[in-house]
Amino acid sequence: MSRQHSFTRIENDLLPAFRLKLGLAESTEDVRKFFGYAMADLLSKVFEGRFPAAYEDLTLAPVDDKGFAASTRLQEFPEFEAMWTASDLSAIIGRFAGVAVNRYRHLEKNPDKTESKMYPTPDRVGQGRQP
Secondary structure (H helix, E strand, O other), X not given: OOOOEOOHHHHHHHHHHHHHHHHHOOOHHHHHXXXXXXXXXXXXXXXXXXXXXXXXXXXXXXXXXXXXXXXXXXXXXXXXXXXXXXEOHHHHHHHHHHHHHXXXXXXXXXXXXXXXXXXXXXXXXXXXXXX
C-alpha cells in the first residue's frame, strides 16, 4: 500500500491570506496574479525546495473545468505526478482555483471596481489626500 500525503496544514496556512487578497482584487488580472503567487508558494512548501516554483507553474484558467492549468515544466518534474496521485494536492489546488474562479467571474460580470480604478472620475481625483 502506498503512503498518502496530506497538505491540508499548508492549505490552512495559505488560505486566509489568499481570500483576503482576492477580496481586495480590483480586476480579473489581479485575481490571476494572486492565484499564481499563492500556487507558487504552495508548490514551494509541498516540494520543500526541491522544485523552484514560479508564478507561471499553475495558472488560473476560468474556462477550464478544473479552473487551473499546470505548466509543462511542472508536469515534467518527476515528483509532481507521484505527489499528484498520492496526496490531496489536486483537491487543494482545485479548491483554491474554485475560490479564484468565483471571484474572477464576479469581477468579470461587475467591472465597476476595475473601471473606477482605471478611469477615476475627475471630481474624486486626489480626495482623501492632505497637502
